[in-house]
Amino acid sequence: MPEIRTRQFRQARPHFANLLTPEQQVHLREIATLVEFGGNEAVFSEGTPAEFMYMVASGMVRISRRAASGRQQVISFLLSGDIFGQLPEEGVYVNSATAMGLTTLYRVHLSQLEELLRHEPQLQRNFLLRMAFDLRQAQKRILVLGQQNVSQRLASFLLDLMEHEDFYDPQQKQLSLPLSRFDLGDYLGTSPETVVRVLARLEKDGLIRRLSARLLLIPSQDALARLLRGRRRND
């Protein structure tokens, strides 16, 4: 697997990645049905029997898991082309998936998928590459959550989001946040209040400007990235 990243994989989409090639998507769609979900509607919940694998057609999906303490951790946010539900444990979903707005999904029976993969080694190989990419993403998150303070985590998230033209307008230097402070907190492993305070501090430091709650102006991407070089504690 030296050529583990195809050209398609090479795009700078650190976070919200659309990684299946059009060809692969065609294969899948042959056995897929299109289903629709409304805002904040559950696609499936952790602990329930796993029946389907999904691919995002449009919209946004939140993948999360509940901690023993009761609070939930957002594992990732998925966009068009991303797949999920493909790795149940003992036939049970380990995560919950929730549509974050009007969202359409391709849905495939896991048994049919397995059958397809058995007869299409090339597709199976692409799934392997895809899984490898997801694993690297997950490791990046381990790094962020393990080593960075909340300001740095937020900066990392904003920088990831800026790679997506759906959310970032380089002309206006404006970044729109497609999620609530609560979701942001659950993603960064902190509270919504702290998210707000950190946004306020970044604004005071001139790294961002809050045009509204969900719309930021980012004067300099580099300045934001420089935050990541600092230590966790600033004595």
Next chain:
Amino acid sequence: MPEIRTRQFRQARPHFANLLTPEQQVHLREIATLVEFGGNEAVFSEGTPAEFMYMVASGMVRISRRAASGRQQVISFLLSGDIFGQLPEEGVYVNSATAMGLTTLYRVHLSQLEELLRHEPQLQRNFLLRMAFDLRQAQKRILVLGQQNVSQRLASFLLDLMEHEDFYDPQQKQLSLPLSRFDLGDYLGTSPETVVRVLARLEKDGLIRRLSARLLLIPSQDALARLLRGRRRND
């Protein structure tokens, strides 16, 4: 992929998992060479061209990545049967791998591995299952790092370690720690000093007893597990 976990996968080995079936290991060994590493010797470093994939034959390997701040995060510790180096990004290793003691590894050329997988869909499928397992493990770590305080993280680690008979003796209820406070800190996303203090607190609370720096007595697994239900802050 409804049957994504084989019997082999079902063992309770949350953290240090040996997941390749004997049969798969045989296939790999046909094109593998055995190599040996001494304590604290680098197998490869992040940023260097990726040439090989490895499987641990004996010993222990630390997978880590350096943060922009300079500190390193330990992604995982690998034991016999675990594989690594299989997911370079653009032909370059994204993590560093270090032998933590006398360690023997099976080494396979990535190009040869790719060739083998191309002709052995069954093996490729097992790689896919393996990757899915690793991904779930990584997601568990995201949960731990995102939601738990250091005491809880340490407890989670100890509980994981207790699943391994190499380190835990249920008769004596003794758990041996095969790593330094530094490695432990880098794994838990904290400092070695804090690790020590947390160990001291757990001892004061009767959850563990430090027989020596690297040997713990754990009276009750359940009591330790109950820690995880608490909140991050104990006001």
Next chain:
DNA sequence: CGTAATCTTGAGTCACGTCAATTAACGTGG
């Protein structure tokens, strides 16, 4: 037995979690 590495403890300070209250944004019906 000496030197270095590892482990432990201490002191001080900040970052952040939590509870509480206020303000802003948004939709809905009159």
Next chain:
DNA sequence: CCACGTTAATTGACGTGACTCAAGATTACG
């Protein structure tokens, strides 16, 4: 268009968990 209710966002106050620097204590090892 406005009154109202509901949710999201923000700000305040406060305590504490954990980071950092520093200095001992213990262990490992040649």
